[in-house]
Each structure stands twice: as structure tokens, then as C-alpha cells.
Amino acid sequence: MLQKLMRIGAAAATLVLIAGASAGADTIKVGIIGPLSGPFALGGKNFKAGVEAYVAVHGDTVAGNKVEFVYRDLDGPDPGKAKSVAQDLIIKEKVQYLGGVYLTPSAFAIAPMLEEANVPLVIFNAATSSITQKSPLIVRTSFTLWQTAVPLAKQVAKDGVKKLIITVTDYGPGNDAEAAFRKTFEAAGGKVVETIKMPLSAADFSPFLQRVKDSDAEAVFAFLPSGASTVGFAKAYVESGLKEKGIKLLATGDVTEESGLQAVGDAAIGIRTTYHYSLVHDSALNRDFVAAATKAIGNADELSFPAVAAYDGVHVIYKMIEATAGKQDAKTAVQSVSGLAWESPRGPVKIDPVTRSLTQTIYLREVAKENGRLVNKEIASYPDQPDWGLVK
């Protein structure tokens, strides 16, 4: 009985909150949660650049409502802080939408409160497949590792590689990449001779590559989170002489992430990766996006893949505001974008109604030098890739 009363009370309180929020709905607040400081600060900076680029191109008014973005720093994988930051945005700032979220544990911490708060969350990065299953109000505009690794494994098998060694960082996304690649590669008849899981805190990668050298693999597949470790790994790969020996490095695009790529240097030329987005994707839309985002971030060297997910994320939020005419109705908002397809700077994308992640084109790219800068040049494409982690 008491429990029932409490529940009714909570529902009433929520109703009051909704009424209060939609009464003055001229300005719609959108909370952006991202790593604006700390080890992942580049990601947060790109979130902001993507958001500002979208606003610069499309304006800040949707269906007669002015949209205002409120930023909050979430510097590391701290679920406790993630929850209180989201609470702060929902309760105090009265945001109608949440966007951003770089790391998976943060998404898990925020997911359970979305329904009670009546707020949709658009994920700009966090890439674990199961995130969208944690709440029906989550939509994702980035990618998953299953999505980027599966086409690569198919391509590698098709290219005739029989024996391969896998090196991934020993944490959630690394395990996802390993599972995706191994399953697909073995199904295509390839053999994984060994799997090396490297500690997240590793500084010198040469011992792992020595191990690769001692195996009889013809190629090595790698996943590491972009940043200091990808630079260290790519350098160690070149220095270990594996490149000369003809053992190819194949990786997801995280390893040749553009800002880190410049630090690896010319030795990276020729490394092949698969990813959902390259800064030099050849389309007018992308050139406009890069111009706007570069202006927003201030330094061309810092522009990177999270910006495009943020750009598309704001697109989705604008569509949701249109569909609900500015009213706070999370369920309708999410339903309205389910199945939504549009042309993104990365190419055609569509929100899969089942997974609420993007179905998108994944590109095979090769590192090349253009105008003095190292870029990921697209050389092949695999259209309509779903999140293979959830779509079997």
C-alpha cells in the first residue's frame, strides 16, 4: 500500500516536472555530457565542435523554439559522477534532451533514469553494442566495434590471408573488437593463431610485437583506443621491422585516428583500416562540415571522428524537437526518429528501428599523404552495415 502511494507520488511529481518544463518551452535546453578535460579531452572538444558546426550551418531555432546547449564535464569512466552530472542537467538545468557520453560505463549509469525523467539520450560516442538495450530512450549516432571490425575481417579473408594474429587492448571495446573479428574471420575459413590482450596502461608495445614476429601469422589485426596508445603501437609496429617483413597491420580506424596519426609520422603510410568516417571523405557535404567544424574547434589538427557523431546527434535532436513541436515527450521523440534516414557528412546513414544505432557505410581506408598531411584515404566501401553486435 505504502509502496503504491510512493509510486503515485513519484508519478505526480514527474507530471508536475513535465508541466513546469513545457510551460515556458520557448527555449529548449540540451545537455551535452562529455570529457572536456582529462585523458579523453580531445573527444569532448570534438563533441563541442560538432555541435557548434551543426548550429552554424542549420541555426539554433527549431519549429519556433530556440535551442540552447549546456555542457558538463565528465572527465573519466566514473559512473557515480556520470549519474550526478546527468541528474544536475535534468533537475537543475531542466534539459529536455541529453547528448554526448564518451565512455560506456557513463552511459550505463545514465540509462536507468531516462524514463522517469522523460528525457531521450543521444549517444555521440560510447561504442558498446548493448548500451541501446539499457533504455528505450537511447539513440546512438556513432558506431560500434562490431560494425567496424566485421567488414574488415570479411575483406581480409577475401584477400587470401589464412593465418592471423589479434592484438587488442584488454578492456570492453577491445574484447568486442576481438570477438567480432575472430568470429567473422573464422567463419570465412581463416585461422587466428593467437590473441594478445594488451593492458590498458601499457607504454612500450615492442614486446607484444616481438610476439607477433615470432608467430607464423601473415597479418596482424589491432584495436587500441585512440590516443597515446595508438601512437605508441603504430610506431612500435614500424620499428619492429614487421612492415619490412611484409606482415600487414590491419586495424579499426581508431588506430589511425587523424590527430594522433600526425604524431606517428610518415611511417604510417600504407596502414589499412576500416571505419565509419574519414575527414577526407569525398563529398560536398563533408567539405562544408569540415570547414564549419574546423572553425569551431580552432585548430585543424584537433578535428577528429567524434565531431561527426555529435553533428549527426544534433541533427537527430532537432528532428525530435520538430516531431514533438517542442513539447517534452521523450517516447514520441524517440519513436519519431526510429527509421530516420539522412545524408551525413560521412555518407548515407539510417537509425535502425531495432537497435537504435546507425546503419551506415563502413569504409576501407589506407593512410596516405595529401598536402603535407597524413590522411585516411577511402579505397573501398561496404554499404548498409548494421550494428553486427545486435543484428545476427
Added chain:
Amino acid sequence: MSAVTARPSPLRGDFIKLAAVALAGLAALVLFPNDLGLMTRIASSAFLVVSLDLVTGYAGIATLGQAALFGLGAYAAANANLAGLGEPILMVAVGGLAGAVAGLIFGAVVLRSRGLAQLVLTIALVQLVHEAANKLSDITGGSDGLSGIDVAPILGAFRFDLYGRTGFVFALVLLLATLAVLSVIVRSPFGLKLRAIGRDPGRVRTLGAAVMPALLVTFTLSGAVAGMGGAIEAISTGVVGLDSVSFERSAMALVMLVLGGSGSLYGAVAGTAVFMGLESIISAANPFHWLIIVGVLLIVVVLFVPRGLTSLAGDVRRLLAIFGLRRDKR
């Protein structure tokens, strides 16, 4: 008991401080009803910092690995929940128990050495626990975090809500109860012995008192307090991440302790509240460059408030002395 009755005024002081914490908590509930998420985080972190104070402030053993105990409590409580234990009070008990066992083991390893070597042992231990938690993803969720914690209403009556009212009151009541128990313990003969060990363990040993068992008891007690804090965080957040067993979390706890003033339970609480409160305010005001401000504040505190923030509270004379110290920079 004689030691306690011989010092009636400090005990009364404890009651006043306890009442002050309770009042501050209630005031927060009324004045900042929109910030209860942060307040709950402060309360659960206060457990960690208080537990650190027991070993570092009282027993004189510096550790940079205290979060190992906190996080193990959190993982234990979360696993108990996933196995079907919904009642939050029992989850906290599980966390406290797991923390106590971990604390005993931690103490047994660490107490074999002293000084710098000891400090590094604590670092190595927390890193080992962190690596193990990452590896054992079946029971810890690995780097994705252990999610899916579904807490029942407290005693079947009080449901955890979006605003975090229930969560905050729950954490606050447990914190007050823990502080009350610990105040009695640190004033007891055992507590006095502990302080003596902290100042000069050799002398206590010469006086014929057993040092090692007392320290092991302290580590166990400290582990229980830390584990309870971990459980409370698991309950209020719903996710336990690897950060809860990290070196970074341990180091931040030490920073909060020193900020508030070590060797005083209420200093630990004040340090936690001030640091996390300021961090939240500064990082909301300037989410990009707040770290610079926090860093400079820490330096300023060491320069001008060398004995921690509690040395400021209520003592006007000392306040004046500090301004005096400011004038004659040595």
C-alpha cells in the same frame, strides 16, 4: 571507559560536530534539493575518506590504495544484488563485510614494511586489484562496469527516486551512525593507543603494547567503513566501474583527507564535502579549464592553511595566526 569519562568535553565536542554534520545534511536537503545526486556522492565518498583517516590520520600509515577496499565492497554489494539481494541495508552490510575481509588481508601484506616501501606496496596492491577486476569481467563487468543493479525500496517502503532524496537520506543516516560509532572508538583506550602508534610505534612497542594486532584491527575496521561506502555508491549509482578500485580514486581520497585535516573524523568529512563541492561548482562554471583552478587551490591551501580546513573552523585565534603567517613569509 575511564578514558572517556575522564574527558567529557571532547565527547561533548563530538556530539556537537555530529549534530553539525546532521544539520548540514538536512540543510542540503532543504536548500539544494536539486543537487542531491552530488550530495549522495559526497556522502559515499566521505566513507572512503573517513576510512583512510583511520589508517593514515590515526595509525600513521600512508596509503595510496584505499580505494581497493572501497571498490571491493561495491563489487560485493552489487554481486549480492544481482544474486537476488534487493534490500539496500543488507547490501551495505555485505559491502562492509567484504571490505573488512579485504582490509585485513591488505593490512597483513602492507604492515610488513614501512615508509616509502609501504606506500609503494599500497600502490602495487590497488593496481593488482584493478587489473584483477578488469580480468574477472564475469563478476565485475570489466571496463564496461557492472550494471543492472536493481535495488528494492529501503525496508520495503522507501523507493530510490530520480531526485535522489531517498538515496541521500539513506547515505546520510548511515554516515552519521558510522561517525557516531567511530567517535566512540577513537576516544576509547584502543583509539588512544592507535594515536600513540601513529606518532611513534617503536615507543608503544617498548612500552609493552602489541602494535601489530592493533594495526590489523584498524585495517579491518577501515576496510569495513570503506566497503560500506562502496556499497552505498553502488546502490545510489546502479553501476560499479573500475574507477572504484583505482589508484586515482585512492589518491583523490588522500587529497581530500589532507585538505580537511587528517587525524580528525570530521576533518575527513569536511575535506570531502569542500573538495567535491568546489570541484562540482568550478567544473560546471568552467568545464574546460577547471583543473587549473583546482590545482592552484590545492597549492594555496598548503601554503596558507597548512593544517587542513578543520583548523579554520570555529577557532578565530588560529585564523588570526594564519593571517599572521601570511605576513611573515618564511
Added chain:
Amino acid sequence: MDTIIGIGLDALAYGMLLFIISIGLSVMMGLMRVINLAHGAFAMVGGYIASYAIRQLGLPYVVAVPTAVAATVVVALPLEFLLFRRIYGGAEPLKQVLMTIGIAFAVIGIVNAVFGPTIKPIPLPGPLHGIVDIASHTMAVHRLVLIVAGLVIAAGLWLAVEKSNFGVRLRAAVDNPDMAAALGIRTDRLYLVTFGIAVALAAFGGIAGAELMPIEPTYALRYMVTFLVVVSVGGAGSTTGALVASLIIGLVDTAGRYLFPSYGMFFTYAAVILIVELAPNGLARRSA
């Protein structure tokens, strides 16, 4: 055999890098008795200045490196007499932790604001860039440079500490600072010089090791634990101890990663616990 040589050389290079950066920390902890959690920040600042000097100012590598080391010392010295001097002496280690972590935070924040969060490369000049074959093992030239630099620094420090007048005063001050001061040794000047040398070595290590530990804002705290472990395993204030500890940790780490790649860090920390339990005062401790 090939593999053993490969692992050995990689371990030696990594160990020498740990030595170059950690030795300054070790001397500061032994002499001034200060737990300096901002030591990694000095190495990082050296790296940033070198990167800036080469990429933005266009200085050649051989000029940029000493310039960056000197610039880091110039930036850091005011901190010595404004901040560090107040927390010397082992009486209040907690205060040292609070202040030096504050300095590290501030440096991380400033570097992030000024240079941005991307990794800053330090382009190597042609001769250091390539790879060479040693006993049929492929090795990057810059790793060989690390090994040689580590040996030179170790020999230089050994000579300075054991044979020079400065070393006599240094050792006296480490053993008994009060007595040394009473005998007329200007300890504050000694501390200033030692601080400068420690910062210079850290900055040089940060630059020379940038290929292994890339320069980015969180560098300042990311590797700090490793440096602390080296110092305590070796024993604070001991050059030989720090060298031996660096090489052991370099070897355990590298071999552990090769032999048990998935448990590499387990191996390292377990070894640290074992060494500390066996030699609780460090491998070579100068004073009691």
C-alpha cells in the same frame, strides 16, 4: 636466441628511460625528502617545449633539445623557491602530496589550455629516425640512443656524487642535513642546484622518451606511479639503486609482456610486491 636479444635490448632501452626520468625524483626524495608527484609534469613540459621548438620555431633537433631542457629548468626554478622549499623535509609527507599533486593538476590544465589535448610529436632528425639490425634483431636507432644516454648519465652522476666536491656535500646533506648545515654547507643552495638537475634530467627523459611515452596532457600523472615504484624499489637517493631498479622493472615489464602478454601488468606489480617484501629498504639505501 633472436627473441632473447630482442627482448633484452627493448628492456634495456625502456629501463634506461625509466632511469633517466626517475633518477631526479630519487635524488629529490633522498636529499630534500619530498614526495614530488609533479616530477612527471617536468618531463612532460620538456617534451612540449621541444615539440614546439622543432615544429613551430623550426629549430634543428640538436639545438632544440638542450634549449627545451634549459627552458624547462628556467620555468621550474621559481617553483623551487616559491613552493617546494616550504615543503622540504620528511616531517609532513601528506602536505607534500597535496601540494605537488596540485602543481601537477595545474600543469595538466595549463598545457591542455595552451597546446590542446592532442599528442605532440617530437620529430627525430634523419640519423635517429631509422632502424638498424643488431644480431639480426631490428631495432630503432632512438632506442639505442636511450641506452647510450642512460649509461652516460649514470656514469656522470656516479662521478659527480662519488668523486666531486659537490658530491661530498650532497652525500653529507643526504646522511644528515642538520649536521651538514652546521658544518657550513649551504643546504638551500645545494637544494636549488639539485632541484635544477632533477628537472633537467626529467625534461631530457621526457624528450628522448617521447617515442615510447607520447607527449600529451595527462602524461604528468599517467607514468608517475611507475617512477615512484622505481625510486622506492631502488631506495631513495641512490644512483646505483635507481639504475638497478629501473633495469629490473624494465626487464620484468618487457619480459612479462612478451611471455604472458595478457597478464603483463600482473607480473610487474607482483614483482614489485615481492622485491619490497624481500628488501623493504630498497635495493641500495644510503642512509638509515
